[in-house]
Amino acid sequence: MVAPLTLVPPPSARRRLTDRVKRLAAEAGLAVAAVTDAGPFVELEPVLLGHIAAGRVAGLDWFTPERASFSCAPRNLQPTARSILAVGVAYRVPDAGKPDDGVPRGRISRYARGADYHGLLKERMRALHARIEAEVGRPVEARFLVDTARIVDRAVAARAGLGWYGKHSCLIVPGHGSWVLLGELVLDLELEPDAPLERDCGRCVICLDKCPTGAIVGPYTVDAPRCLSFQTIEQRGAIPREIRPLLGDWVYGCDVCQEVCPYTGAAKEPADPAFAPRSLANAYPSLAWLLRMGEAEFRETYRGTPVLRAKRRGLARNAAVALGNVGMEADVPVLAEALAGHDEPLVRGHAAWALGRLGGREARPALERARRLDPDEGVRVEAEVALGEADS
Ligand code: SF4
Numbered sequence: 001m002v003a004p005l006t007l008v009p010p011p012s013a014r015r016r017l018t019d020r021v022k023r024l025a026a027e028a029g030l031a032v033a034a035v036t037d038a039g040p041f042v043e044l045e046p047v048l049l050g051h052i053a054a055g056r057v058a059g060l061d062w063f064t065p066e067r068a069s070f071s072c073a074p075r076n077l078q079p080t081a082r083s084i085l086a087v088g089v090a091y092r093v094p095d096a097g098k099p100d101d102g103v104p105r106g107r108i109s110r111y112a113r114g115a116d117y118h119g120l121l122k123e124r125m126r127a128l129h130a131r132i133e134a135e136v137g138r139p140v141e142a143r144f145l146v147d148t149a150r151i152v153d154r155a156v157a158a159r160a161g162l163g164w165y166g167k168h169s170c171l172i173v174p175g176h177g178s179w180v181l182l183g184e185l186v187l188d189l190e191l192e193p194d195a196p197l198e199r200d201c202g203r204c205v206i207c208l209d210k211c212p213t214g215a216i217v218g219p220y221t222v223d224a225p226r227c228l229s230f231q232t233i234e235q236r237g238a239i240p241r242e243i244r245p246l247l248g249d250w251v252y253g254c255d256v257c258q259e260v261c262p263y264t265g266a267a268k269e270p271a272d273p274a275f276a277p278r279s280l281a282n283a284y285p286s287l288a289w290l291l292r293m294g295e296a297e298f299r300e301t302y303r304g305t306p307v308l309r310a311k312r313r314g315l316a317r318n319a320a321v322a323l324g325n326v327g328m329e330a331d332v333p334v335l336a337e338a339l340a341g342h343d344e345p346l347v348r349g350h351a352a353w354a355l356g357r358l359g360g361r362e363a364r365p366a367l368e369r370a371r372r373l374d375p376d377e378g379v380r381v382e383a384e385v386a387l388g389e390a391d392s
């Protein structure tokens with residue numbers, strides 16, 4: 001007997017175009033790509049406004065209620081938008097770990113060790129756009145968005161099924177964990193939307209338990225002012241005293257909640273070679289060197305990487321705190337040198353804190369001198385408090 005024929009309808013033109021666009025994305029160096037429609041993110045708007053009202057994004061001054069509302073409606077950006085292509089590059093590269101060379105070293109977040117992803121992603125997205133135009137044979141109106149408050153990037157990627165929200169509020173992408181940097185192409189093309197992934201963290205709370213500062217105040221909710229990524233990068237002034245001991249050896253960003261996540265541990269290696277550190281100073285810089293580096297040295301070492309965002313003074317400030325956390329009495333002279341002679345009062349003040357924390361015979365005279373003679377009142381106060389702590 002002849003089996004009845006099962007008729008499978010051929011893929012629609014829209015489906016075929018969508019599949020082709022995804023292949024073009026891979027050819028353009030984008031590790032992942034998925035599609036959602038250009039409709040508004042209605043449910044997200046009150047959530048964002050609630051975070052702002054609760055002070056969870058305090059310090060990110062550009063993230064205003066107006067900006068939050070704007071970012072939830074992609075057609076505010078591009079009235080002709082029909083689809084959004086969520087794309088990403090995977091950045092986990094092999095890591096030999098901190099060398100055991102007796103040098104006190106800081107730690108830079110993995111995404112910031114190699115090329116600055118903003119430029120790299122945009123370059124690849126533009127290349128993809130050119131290929132799409134060649135494919136469809138007409139100009140395609142597009143916006144290219146990378147890490148901008150003009151669109152809710154993780155929400156776009158989640159609705160497109162690129163990944164799902166972890167309780168640390170990063171997007172978890174199958175096969176890559178959260179080691180993916182996201183971008184969005186808003187297009188006037190009608191593409192076939194993908195379905196969101198039906199996955200979640202289940203009962204796991206590892207990242208909530210392991211966050212050094214308790215910044216993950218509840219599932220899916222990070223209190224930015226407590227987060228070390230905020231404090232080491234966006235914070236331009238003093239790091240709050242209660243946060244300083246919790247900073248450990250992080251001098252730019254923090255990866256703890258991602259490192260401990262079981263999904264992240266299963267991420268593929270190696271990823272994009274563009275994210276490999278150029279030198280040890282791009283991953284595990286010497287803390288003494290960070291405290292002594294000049295502007296030209298800073299610019300040369302971190303040229304083309306996200307670390308420039310922290311500025312030399314911010315990185316040296318973080319190095320002082322990290323040395324106070326992981327250093328020993330032998331590190332007192334370099335902190336005393338920074339307290340006496342660093343050109344930035346912000347760095348001298350944090351060096352005073354670190355000296356108070358390490359204590360020892362040489363710390364006290366350096367602090368006494370700064371308390372009396374430093375030209376900056378803030379540094380004199382830091383030295384005064386540090387002397388009290390060195391006594392206790
Ligand atoms: S980046 Fe670090 S400080 Fe921020 S939430 Fe994650 S573990 Fe906590």
Ligand code: SF4
Nearest residue numbers: 166167201204207261
């Ligand atoms: S550590 Fe656990 S709770 Fe946190 S994001 Fe990963 S799976 Fe979710």
